[in-house]
Structures are given as structure tokens and as C-alpha cells.
Amino acid sequence: MSTIFDLSQPGRNAAAQCADLDGAALARLPEAALRAASPALPEVSELQAVRHYTNLSARNFSIDSQFYPLGSCTMKYNPRGAHRAASLSGFLGRHPLAPERASQGFMECLFALQEILKEVTGMAAVSLTPMAGAQGEFAGVAMIRAYHRARGDLERREILTPDAAHGTNPATAVMCGYTVREVAVDGNGDVDLDALKAAVGPQTAGLMMTNPSTCGVFERQAVQIAQVVHDAGGLLYYDGANLNAILGKVRPADMGFDVLHLNLHKTFATPHGGGGPGAGPVGVGERLLPHLPVPVVAQHEGGYRWLTEDDVPGTIGRLSAFAGNAGILLRALAYALMLGRTGMDRVSDFAVLNAAYLATRLKAAGFELAYPNRAATHEFILTLAAQAKAHGVSAMDFAKRLLDFGMHAPTTYFPLLVPECFLIEPTETECREELDRFVDAMIAIAEEAERDPEHLRTAPHNLPVGRLDDVKAARDLKLRWTPG
Amino acid sequence: MSTIFDLSQPGRNAAAQCADLDGAALARLPEAALRAASPALPEVSELQAVRHYTNLSARNFSIDSQFYPLGSCTMKYNPRGAHRAASLSGFLGRHPLAPERASQGFMECLFALQEILKEVTGMAAVSLTPMAGAQGEFAGVAMIRAYHRARGDLERREILTPDAAHGTNPATAVMCGYTVREVAVDGNGDVDLDALKAAVGPQTAGLMMTNPSTCGVFERQAVQIAQVVHDAGGLLYYDGANLNAILGKVRPADMGFDVLHLNLHKTFATPHGGGGPGAGPVGVGERLLPHLPVPVVAQHEGGYRWLTEDDVPGTIGRLSAFAGNAGILLRALAYALMLGRTGMDRVSDFAVLNAAYLATRLKAAGFELAYPNRAATHEFILTLAAQAKAHGVSAMDFAKRLLDFGMHAPTTYFPLLVPECFLIEPTETECREELDRFVDAMIAIAEEAERDPEHLRTAPHNLPVGRLDDVKAARDLKLRWTPG
Amino acid sequence: MLEQIGVDSIAALFEEIPAELRIGASPSIGPGEAMSEMAMLRWMGERAERDAGLVCFAGAGCYDHHVPAAVWDIAGRGEFMTAYTPYQAEASQGTLQLVFEYQSMMCALTAMDASNASVYDGASGLAEAILMAVRKAARKSRSRRVLMAETLHPHYRDAARNIVANQGVEIETLPMAGGRCELKRLPDDGAFAALVLQQPNFFGLLEDADRLTDWAKGHGAAVIGVVNPLTLSVLKPPGQWGESGADIACGDGQPLGAPMSSGGPSFGFICAKAPLTRQLPGRIIGQTEDAAGRVGYSLTLQAREQHIRRGKATSNICTNQGLLVTAAAVHMALMGAQGLAAAAAASRANTLRLVERLTAIDGVRPLFPGPFFHECALALPKPAPEVLDTLLDRGVLGGVSLAKHFPELGNALLVCATEKRSAEEIDTYAKALAEILR
Amino acid sequence: MLEQIGVDSIAALFEEIPAELRIGASPSIGPGEAMSEMAMLRWMGERAERDAGLVCFAGAGCYDHHVPAAVWDIAGRGEFMTAYTPYQAEASQGTLQLVFEYQSMMCALTAMDASNASVYDGASGLAEAILMAVRKAARKSRSRRVLMAETLHPHYRDAARNIVANQGVEIETLPMAGGRCELKRLPDDGAFAALVLQQPNFFGLLEDADRLTDWAKGHGAAVIGVVNPLTLSVLKPPGQWGESGADIACGDGQPLGAPMSSGGPSFGFICAKAPLTRQLPGRIIGQTEDAAGRVGYSLTLQAREQHIRRGKATSNICTNQGLLVTAAAVHMALMGAQGLAAAAAASRANTLRLVERLTAIDGVRPLFPGPFFHECALALPKPAPEVLDTLLDRGVLGGVSLAKHFPELGNALLVCATEKRSAEEIDTYAKALAEILR
């Protein structure tokens, strides 16, 4: 499809969006500060822009249009009502630095969300400010660091992660100045306790893990793991990306975690926006309370006030210009209000039911589960190694061919431990018929893999473009439009 | 694609939309008034409904996604800003029967629109209440009828229309209790003055016509026609569907028209919504003033008030439950405000420029114009009779094949006078490149008609369905979903 | 572009317009300086703001119901909103299938066989329904008389009469007693083409639809039921009234996903029993197939319509209220029968509460006996317009005065509390009214 | 479904969770009774309403600009809003091409060679930019010292420091005089990895970006320009500062289509000169082809990212602010260079007017000399927080107090009037302030 730049014609514009350029206002600016030539932005009519982007949008798979069982990502339906609530003009039009007195409605919402997240996680306090899971991780590990430092315990230079951990975990540890040591996961998807015991020591600042793990199984030794790490003087970090599997069933605090982040955009109703935004609030136990990032909302004389650096002297400080992704926090609150007490529980009920059903059916259809002895949680892993060996088709070939069936592919090649893997998360909002359609497609593709593997290897065939050359993209770097 | 009923499963619902059913509230109703069984509406989750209708929407051509040169229909881009303005919660939340004191903002808007429409048409007064062009026509002809009756002139039983008139014109005349007499249009698209003179008489209540006419040319004898009809005691009705061709250039009142309707959804910014809604305000000269349909907004003691039957005793009365399609009227006002004085003129400038350019290019490409001696107005007619004769392909075949090129077809077979015709209205909001693409497509199809006419006759080939069997639709009537 | 056309100015393109008609170089029409979108939104916003903020207890044909957020997110999609009437079926399957689904839902709600794709609104739709019945009668009784319940919404009565009178149709009134049709005054003289009754009626009361229908059928008249589609989730559908059901069900679709919007746009619906299908006005969508046997949808029975039949069409309607039908289909799919019934029940519960609170005030009492659905007419000790005006100062739109259309009923006020009204809002209203009437 | 799985209850699916960890049958977590969408919207609506209605004269990194209605009509389309990060390129060409276009636009605005697909916000983005420069310096000067203008937004300074300090990066301050960087206090000791300057700076004043850039380049330090993208429609882009241009341009994209939204979500952008491309954090989209030679787009240079490189990634960022980038691309396409420049100029004109009006009041004067862009720091005769509080009662959000971050500046207030502020609103503010200070 043409780019918007290809549609551009000098002098064309969306007239209604151009106030008269008040040259006089610019006259008093120093010449040297001004730009010599207008930036080369596209010059198009309003219709052209609207049509171009409308047509572009049709080239996306999305929850609103397709089944999207991308493991670890929780691509579920997020109620439009939550989006509406966050889009109320009173919220959208609020300046972040408005005085507290003029912010009580908003602050009440944030406070309510803090309380809800405390309840569902069992933590002592929550700060809503991190802007995504990875920033939540950063905040959490930075707090662990601040904790050890505050105690004068300066030699703890290492963060442990299971080798199946999400990439953000080790990357976060490094951003916080730590080195990473990976701990093996055993054949049933549990952390190898002996390996862990061997790995911990006085250099251990903490362990980052998620539960259910990225292997799609519930880590049964969570309490023992906590024991081992705590005994070594380390703290436990809970990556909350998989919370939808246990919402209302288990609280991370009860498993012994000291600090966690939640991916509100996964568990609590934010559509993923083609890459974001999200929100990654952190929750802490008593030990890390003094280090919570600011701002935080506190109740105060029948109203609400911001806690800042002055109130939390040990804070790791602010991590963004204002108070985080406010709009995403409001969506999460709206969602929680609609779920209510009983609904929280239902989220994990259906997340796990759907995954278990899908796993059962795929297994019955002859697919191999990576952890056949384990119960599926909200997601589970298939390994297509047998198909790869027999027919020379990779998990990626399966994935691309699924697109032709009008379904997004599951997560491929993650976790890295499992060869030719599909990490499948149907989510709690899909209905059985959609799951059945997926099974049908998988069966059809498996048959095709036998009959005509080349058709898989060259898939997709029904999309606007065929399989794209990633190597060329990286080799002949073209990162912006240039004329001609 | 499955229907929403096919997705239905007993007991499923969009939980957040179901308040608890308060059985007690219904208990006190008489048994006989209650329904025995719940209506068979679909039972689906919110995700299912959203996904179903999102995917259905992708099966539409629309202005936002395609060039749509449907003659007479003015499929132009309507600024999203106008839609936004009409969607302001103060407007959407207003009850139609709120007292005037609580309606001054809204009424000021309607009054402003009345004034603008008076100015652009030159009429003495405007009533905004008709809900579409055809209801505007009804109101206009009903006023003509009321006028003659009020004068005791009871023998005028006939309404004249050019034979090229839009179907709503004769249908309206009949709805108003008149018989219709058609007057021939000559080879240049002008009304045959002699035929008109022969047709008028004491039975003539009035003449309905549009200018530019449905032949896509400006009726040059408008003043003479008015003279003839007026001399015979009839009144002149102006069908304002084509006003975008002359906005700011000529006023219908100056051409001698006594009454008119405007299609706000064509000239003044309302997207057509897959069939509506629209708004068809009527304007009248002095003679019909006493018969204007109510309600109308009047200025009153520094504010605004409704004129009703009590204020306009000769009114043809109200035509709808409330005050017409308020939301569409607000869009029209928003659009007019953005156009301003100079913008009105620009509408017709570009409407005509685009049509003239397209006509010139198509002619140069070998297509036959129906009125080659005439200047194009905002639209023009092509006749594909030569192609039909040479290759056995109809205008409909051309139309269907155009769809394959990602463009909507022009209006086909209207006006009926011109064989195998395309009535083409590019509209004022399209840019030149889009027009050129259309010409390219037409040339490609014309070549294909020579080479492979069957490919046209079986088009479309690239859409979700092939050519649909209209005969079967009418013969095996299936007007609603039934199970199985 | 001018060069290709062969002219040297845009003005030259208008040369066929006789010079004496042309407005001239600088037209002085229109509303002053062009506003940017920003300036326009400010101007309109100020006016919208001016009327905003009343808590609505008015009904009378237009109701403040909840509309799920998803409804207009979907209906507002460009592909639905900026498409035209689906003349090119293959490029319009989105609209066509959606309307087919809508027709199916409306048939389910009304227990009728066919639905069209909408008319302008409930009132003008009633006129079309009457014309359908008169055309049908033309083959039998040839009657052009229509009997209309006095308990019908007065605006519906007016609009319908204003429209059908042009074709010589006469409307006669079936009088009411106690706010409902007086059965014993059903006339015995001559033939009627149709009986028009509203259920629940204008006052929110339930008519004896069964007996009225049976009477009409017994007298050779068609029955036209004017109904509120939301209440049909609970109430007996017109297609099942009496022994053989009404012939036509019509009404306003506003309670199905349309904001009040000052009364428009909403949409009118018309559903009919099979023998009347070909009398329906406007668009109708039918299911069909392409050459490969794929199911598709297209406009059907077009020979009823003005663009084909011109003067012989069943109506002059062309543009209808398509986008509102789109919203209604999505609304019904999201709400389901259960959601609609819950909204209807909650509206009734709230109105019961409201009436209880208001009639606890000295001098306020129900105007009529008998069960109402979710609207109720009250008798006040002071003129209703005056009371309503004072309530405005307290942020309450207290209902609709019946003074204009039913002066004989005294100080009468029609109130309604939908499912959106909270207990506090209802109590606020009661408190305000008590103070005003003190 | 349970039958197929072979269990008899949903609870059985959770049996692997150790019993002692399970919350039990009736969890008491969460916010009470489930609300319907309607009830939730009422609850949230009441709170949104509570803070609404102030006329905004606050800026300081978040601005009340006009956003064309089309922007969010497009960005809010389900296909954009409910898609994930475009890992499956063939099924994500919509997002991918759009971001590619966005990158191109940002490069045009900043005169840089490459842009990423967004980071969280301007402040955290600055931290990433600093880490980029430090990594680059690791190959040369190995300096971990960064010189940061005192005139930078204090929240940016804090956030950046809080983030980079964990990696042992030291931030030193380049002091200001008269609200601008004091050139003569540019240090001479040792090497810096980077110089960070903001243009226009926190006080709205214009720095001598050319000389600052030349100094830094002369001393082997990278230049990081923190810029407001709207002003770049008018101001010299960082890529052209001084002799050879800044190395990195970053900032907050909020002025490009994002409502103020209490500060988020907006998005951070980072653009860089070619040598730094591979140091960029987060997603980058590249153009490529399929086997048939059709142009397509995909995530590229993924070897920088955490999902591939884990601990060796350039950043831990994963989820970014994609939807806001979507809005920004549509916004820039609709506004064009001309529209952006007009909005910037109108904002400046309004702020000039505002400052003129406010400084006409006794005791109110500009805090600093010299040209500002569209924000201005004023000196007041009373403490700013107190004045702001009183202004609230008159519906005016009068600006941002500098008391907390710059107590040494006395009673200082930072004001801003965007293109959305009308002359009347400005006059209302001036009148209110005059009364308060009387």
C-alpha cells in the first residue's frame, strides 16, 4: 500500500485543522532559533488521511476481528465500557499538575485502584506509577537494590531468574546494575530446587519469577523457593504478567513474594494498542514499603493527597514526568468495578478452563504437550518438534499458516527451552466455538504439513503480503520514507 | 459469513449489559399482557458481538475506505469534526420535550441553521423538521396543496416532473394525493419548453425539478420554466439534492422557485450511514409562508421559542414525533460554520472542477458523454451503449467490475432516459489522484471488455461474494433468519 | 486540472449559468468567517453545555436508557457510517447482512413475519402503516376510515393525520376512559380499514390489546400496534394479540441504542404479517446466493420502491435511518433478550419507586387507576408547566406536561424513570417537588 | 467442556495449587458487588465530573492542544487499538506501516536519521537517551558523567537520574542564569558522555542550542536535545543545532494528538543520528519485501531487544505507547507542517497576550528576560500555590507553581496559553488575578 508520503502534494492540507498562521507571533523569535525549511511532513487532505489510515487498519489482526491466542500476552477482550470510562472528558481534560483540591475525583479513583490491587495481591502497599510491566520490574528491582543498600548490604550483585523467564526479567536486572544468573527449570516446568540452592549465596540480591511460570504451569514449590532465597538474604520478585490465571485463587504475598508488578494491560482491561500503552503498578510487602516509587495517593483528612519524595524519603523516586499512565489505571479500575468480588474469581476460572479445554482437545488431536504431566494454567505449551522432524516444517511455518485461517498465531519460540514451541493462551473471554475453530485449523494444518509442507513453508498465502524477509529488513536498513 | 444468530448459545450474554432482572417489578403486571416466551434474540458475549460486527463492517465499501462516485448521492467526506460536534453530550442527552428555557443552546443552533439555509437559498423562511429529502418533498408538495386549497383553488390535481426526475418526485406527488405528468427532456438535457407549455393548465398544481438536473447539466431555461408554470397558476418546487453544484453561485429563489428542500446529508456534512439518516429542511417564498411545517424556531425576547400549530394556523402540521433529525441538523450547522462565507463557494468550485476534469479525461479516453455539448456540473453522465453493443457488456457489468478495482461504481441506469448510463459524481472532497485512478480503472475495464467480456459479465471477482442473484432474492423470499 | 479541461479559471466552468442568475464574485451568503474545527467545536460546545445537566424524568416517546459503550464504537466505524444505501450488494454485504439480522431481531420482538429496514421515526412510520392498511383494504372493504385510540401519543396522531389526510384517509377517534380505550365505545357503524392502538399507551397504561384486536379482526379491520420495542422483551408481542394477532407493528426504535438526541435521529420500524409484506415501504433486505452458492444479501422487492416504481411505489421514502438501525442491531445483540428485559424491569421498578415517592406528597396522585409499565400520569395541585419550570432550577427535568394535548385532564404530568435513574435521583426529585408544592 | 477435560468442576482445574495457598471458596478480594457497565459509568462519571471544568493555563510538559476529531476516531478503531505488538508481521501491516510512517515524520521533525517506535514518556525516555550516550562513550571516553542543564524540566531530571543512577551514571548540573544555561559556566574538567539540554527549556525560554552543541561536540560529549515536537514545526531541529547537530533528540509526544489525560498515557520519542541507531531502545520498524517483491514492514534490529538479547538488550522496554504513536501519526498527517506551525504560533500569540495582560497587574512581572516560546515564568507578589488555589474558585487553573523545585526563584508561576485559549478566557484569567492580588 502507498505510504501517506506517497499521497502528499505540496500545498495540500486539511484546512479545518489549520488555524491561520500568525506570523507576527513568531516574528519576535531570534532568527537563529528558527528552522530554515518546513519539516517534510505529508501534505494531504483530511479525507486522504482518514482513508489511508482506515485502510491501513484493515491490514491488522486484532482482538476485535480475530482470535489471538498469543501466550503470555493475554489478548483478551477488554470491555469498551472501561475505555469509555477512561475517556470521560473530566479525566481526559485534567492537567497532571492540577492542585490536589481540584483532583479529588481522579485521586479517589487511583486510591480505590491501589486498594483493590493490594487486596488481590495481598501486598502491603501499591504504587501505580510504572508505565508498563518492564518499568514495574525496574521499580521492583530498584527497590530491592535500595533495600539492600539501606541496610549497608552492598555486596549483593546478582539477580536470579529461571531460564524460562521472560526477556524483560534479565534485561531489567541489568538496567538496575545487576548481573543475571539463570536457574534451570526441570522437565515438568518447575524450578530445579537443587540448582537454585546451588545458585543462591551472599551475592544474591533476589530472584525474579512468575507463577504460573512462562512454561504455562503452576510452580508448585513456590513456598520452598521463597524459603531458599529468603534464607540466603535475597528478596523475591513476582512478575505479575500471568495473574489472570490465579486471580481470586492465590495471592502472591501468600507465596512469599516481597515485591511484584502487575500488567494491568493484561489482567485488567487495556487493549494492547499495537504495542501499548500499559501500566505496571508495583506492590510491596512491609520490607520494601520505605522505597516505593512516587507519586502514590494517600487518604488524608477525608480526602486524598499525593505522597512525594518528602513523604517517602527512602523512595526510589519518580520514574516518569507525571503520575504514570493515568488513563490505563482508570481502565483497570473500571474493569475491577465491573468484575466485583465474584468476577475476579471468574477471570481465572475461565482463563484456566479455556486453556485446559484447548490443551485437552489438541492433545486428543495428536499434538504433543510440552508438559504432559501438568495441568494447564491460563496457557500451555505445545511442541511441534515431531512435525519439524518428520516434515521439515517449523513452528513458525505453522504460525504463518494459521494466519491464513484468520487466526493470530500463538507465541512461538518462547520459552526458549522448548523446541519448536507454541505458547498458547486462549484467554478468558473467548467462547468454546472459537477454541474449536482453532483446533480444526491446527488439525488441517498438520494434515497439510504431511501432504504439502512447502505450502506451510511459504505461508501466509491469504494476507496482503507474503512472508516478509526479516533478514533484508535488518541488512538493507530502511527506517524511514525517502522520496522516489 | 455466519450471522449473529449462528453464534448464539442459550444462556450466553454480555454480562455487564444485564442489570439484575427485577422480577418483582414485573409481578404486578396482568398475566395476559405478558409474553409467553422470551423473544429469540441472539445470545452472545460482548466479544462475539463486537467481533462479528467489526468483521461485518469490513464487508462494506464506504467513503472512509473507497472512492464512491455515486451520482446524485454526493458521497463526499463529511468532516469528523461535525460528527463530534453533534455528539457532544449536551446535545445527545437533551430530551426533545425539555422546556424552552432549558433548550436555548440547542435552539440557537437550529435558528442559526435556519438563517444560513435562508441565505444560501434566498428563501423567506425555512423549517428544519423534514427527516430526509423525500420527506422534504412531501412537506413542499403538501404546502403547495395547502396553498391552492387555502385559495379555494381545488381543481389542481396534477404535479409535473421532467421525465428525468428522481423517483422520489413522482412518488411524493402521489403521496400528496396528486397525479403525475412527466415532461420530456431534450437531447441536451434541458426541459422541452414546448412540451412543458403543452402540459401546463388549470389542473397544474406545480412543477418539481432540480437544477442542475439529474442529467448532470444546468437547466438554462430555469427562469422561462418558472414563468410558464407561474403563468398557469402552478408553483415551482426545487429538489435541492444537487445544491452542492451551485452553492454560493445561484440561489434557487432567484431562479423563481417557490419552495424547496435541501438534502443536508448531501450538501451539508452527514455521512450516509448505509442508508441514512438525513435531513431535508424545506424553504419557502412568501406565498407558502403560512403553511410551513412545525416546529420552527423563532427569535423571541432575546431568546428562542418554538413556533407550533398555534402560531402558524395554516401549517401543514408536524411530520414527526419531535423536531426532526436534530443530530443531522447540528452536523449541518457545524459544517456551515467551518465553511464560512468563502467556503460555501469553494464547495461548488471543487464539486464542478472535479466533475469537469473527470468528464474531460474520460472523454479523452474514448468514453461517450451523454450530453457532449454541455458543461459538466457536479456530476455528468456517460453512456456505455457502444460498449454494450460491441461486446455485450452492460453498464452493470462495468459497475461490478469497478468494484474489483476497489472503487464503488457510479449510479447506473439513472436517469432512465440515457441507455447504459453511468451518473458520475466525484464530489468536491476527492483529490485529483483518486480521479486519475478511476480513469485508469475505466480504461482497463474497457480494454478488458474487448478482450474478455465474460470476465466483466461475471464480475465482481475480488469481493467476499460474487454477483448476487437478485431474482432468487425476490422469488425465494427470505427476509429473516430461521434456525437450521 | 483546468488546463486539461481547457478553461483558464474555475469561474469559466459555471458559464452555462445565465449571468443574471449568478450571485457574483464575492458571495455574501453563509455564516461569516470560516471557523477551524477547533473554533467550531468551541462554539457548538458552549451551546451544548448551556442545556446540559438536567436529570431526566421525561419519557413520552423518548427515553433516557443506557446504551452500551460498544454500540456506537461499532456503529460509528467509517465502514458503516460512511457507506451509502447498499445498491451495489457485493460491495455492501456489511450493511446488508446487518440489516438482515436487524429484520430478524425485530420479527422476533414483534412476532411478525417481515420487517423493513426502517422509516424516519415512530410517528411518520405510523402514517406509512396506515397507508399499508388502506391499500390492503382497497382490495376488500375499500374503506379509507381509520379508527385511532385517543390514548395514542398525540404527536403520532398529528403526524400520521397530516401525512395520510393528503390521500383522503379519514381518522376517527376511539375515546378513552380512565386513560385506556373504552371498549364499549367501539363503533358499530361501517367498515374501518384499520384500528390503531398503542401498547403501553401514551399514559404508560396497558390496553386490553387482545380484545381490541379481536374486535377489529371481527369487523374486517387491520390492527396496527404502536409499540415500544424495549417493552416487547416482556410484553405480549403484537403478532400474538388476540386470536390471530395484529397485522402491523410499528413504533420508534429510540429505546434500542439511540441517545435521546433531542428526539432525532432515531428510527421508525414497521413489521408486518406475511400477507402485507409487499405493502411495506422502504428498503427490505433478502438473503440470496452468488453463482458459487455463497450466501449473500441484497435489497429485495425493489419493485415496491420509488427508484423503480416512481409514482406507483408504496412510499416515497428513499433515505431512511440506516445508521440507527445499525446501532439497534448491535444494541440488541449486546443486550440480548435478557438484557432488554432487565432494562425494562428496572425502568418499571424505578418508575414505581418514583410514583410512590411523588404520590406521597400532598395533592399529588395517580391520574388513572390500573397498571402502568414505565410511565405514569400524575395529577398535580398546580399547573404542570409551572411546576416543571421551577424544577429546572433544581436540575430536574420533571416530566412532560399534558396541558397542551389533554387540557381536560387538569394539571397532569407524565413521568418516567428509566433504569438509569438512581434511587438518590428519584429521592432528589421527590424532595424538590415536595418543596415546590409546599 | 469440563467433560472433555475430564474433570467435574472448574475448581478441579486448580488442584496443582497447594491447598494451603488457596484463598478458599468465597474470595473476599475485590471491590464489592459487581457493577453493570451502566453503574460503573455512573460511578466513574461522578468522579470525572468532580475535577472537570477548569480553564487550563498550565503547561510544564503537558499541554491543552486541539486534537482533530478524526485522530481518535481512527486510533480508536479496534484494528489498531486491540492488536498486539506486531510480532507476526504479515498480520500486522497496519500497525507496522503506520509506525514506519511515524518514524519518518519524527525524523523529519527532528532532522535525525532514525526513530524508534516510542518509549513510555519524555522523562523516562531521557533516561534511555542518556544510557545510549553512555554506551556509545564506553567505546571512546568511557565517561559515565552526564552534564544536564538546570533549565531542564525538574521531573525529567529526577526520573532520568533515578533510572540511570542504578548503572552508576553520574549527573552533574550546568547552572542557569536568567533562566537559561550559563554558557560561561560550561565546565572544563574531564570528559562527559553527554550534554542534556531542553529547547525551549522548562521556563519556555530559548537556549543558545547552537553554541551549547558546539561546545559539547568540541569536548567529545554527545548532545541530547529534549524537545517539544510541536515547536519543531517552527524551531531549528536538534539535528541541525550548531555545526554538526545533536546526536539524540527525545521528548514527550503529548502535544501530538494526546489529550492531557492527567499526564498519561502520552509517549516518549527518541530519534538519533545514524551512528546511534543500534543503540536505540525498543521497537524499530524497517521496510522489507516478501518473496513476490511486495513491500512490507517488520520489526527490525530485534537483536537490540530484550526478547532476543535478554540481559544484553539496549533496554528492558517491551510494551511501549503504541496507540499514542498511532494517534500522533494521524495527527501529524492531518495537521501537516502548516497546521502544526499554526498551532505553535497561535499558542505563542496567546501566551504573549496572556503575559501582557497579567504583567499589567501590579506586582506581576516576567521572571526572566528574553524571548519565550509559549510558556513564561512570572514573578508574583504572593506565594504561587496560594494564588493558584484562589484561582480555582474562579474556574481557572492558573499555571504551575515553581515553589517546590525552584524555591530560590521566589513566588514564581509558570503559565501557558495554547491555541485553544480564547481571548475571553485570557481576559477572565487576568481579571481574576487582578482581583486576587488587589
Ligand SMILES: Cc1ncc(COP(=O)(O)O)c(C=O)c1O
Ligand atoms: C511474563 C512477562 N513478564 C513481563 C512482561 C513485560 O511487560 P510489559 O510488556 O508490560 O513491559 C511480559 C509482557 O510481555 C510478560 O509476558
Ligand SMILES: Cc1ncc(COP(=O)(O)O)c(C=O)c1O
Ligand atoms: C435528486 C434527488 N432528489 C431527491 C432525493 C431524495 O432524498 P432522500 O434520499 O434524502 O429522501 C435524492 C436522493 O437520493 C436525489 O438524489
